[in-house]
């Protein structure tokens with residue numbers, strides 16, 4: 266059994282820290298990061314036991330260049346590539362690929378802080394910090410646009426089926442991750458009447474009820490990303506969180522899946538206009554400013570380092 270890292274499967278928490286790091290390419294730094302990776306799950310578990318109410322969990326993942334540098338003697342995750350940037354008209358999904366992602370989740374901001382501080386202390390000069398974002402639960406699990414986010418996430422056993430490479434395959438228990446930091450244009454969004462906002466998302470705002478297929482605009486967010494192949498839904502597990510301050514804010518989007526394909530196909534549907542000129546109208550109100558792709562190996566992989 267290739268157990269997954271602790272940050273992948275649990276239900277939503279109230280707080281998260283997203284750390285994206287760049288690796289220094291010298292022997293000492295690479296050795297430090299490999300040693301860190303081996304001990305990381307144990308450190309998370311120790312801190313969780315000290316603060317059980319926090320429900321602390323975390324995921325450590327690597328970008329394609331970092332994987333090659335750190336684990337050249339191991340299997341390569343066959344779908345791991347740098348984030349694929351997309352552009353269509355004025356809609357842009359940039360790639361700002363990093364080397365290491367640490368996704369910390371819990372119900373206590375102080376415990377998240379404690380873990381991120383310990384991590385950076387241990388990694389020292391072997392890494393540079395590219396991005397650090399603190400996510401928080403906003404109201405009753407809403408995005409800052411005011412719409413509940415995460416409703417249609419996979420539940421129960423399906424969470425593992427959606428996120429983890431199955432047993433028997435190379436790197437079983439591992440998961441592909443995509444991140445994008447979005448900055449919302451709230452003055453523009455707030456100028457849009459609520460019934461139009463509901464058409465943009467495809468659900469009602471207050472009650473969070475999905476529109477019927479006939480009611481849903483072809484440009485609605487959930488219409489664009491709801492993809493099927495041979496009658497089967499293409500799924501991802503989202504652990505996105507609102508972030509920011511009074512001046513700049515939005516969504517730190519993060520999705521886990523057993524394949525990188527699902528996210529890439531969904532993002533294409535959001536950005537690229539189809540033959541009818543339809544694209545995701547949510548893109549009119551928010552702008553992605555980062556885009557990164559990673560692979561989170563199983564606990565067994567890290568332990569064997």
Ligand code: HEM
Pocket residue numbers: 408410412413414415416417418445447466468486487490491501516518528529531532547551
């Ligand atoms: C600013 C960025 C985004 C915002 C504010 C946002 C917001 C939302 C909201 C409010 C929902 C409906 C409730 C739910 O089921 O969670 C939703 C659903 C969903 N979103 Fe997003 N989203 C964003 C970006 C993305 C991206 C980049 C992807 C994938 C490439 C994505 C994939 C999905 C999926 C798969 C669903 C569920 C659709 C369904 O089956 O009904 N979202 N999103």
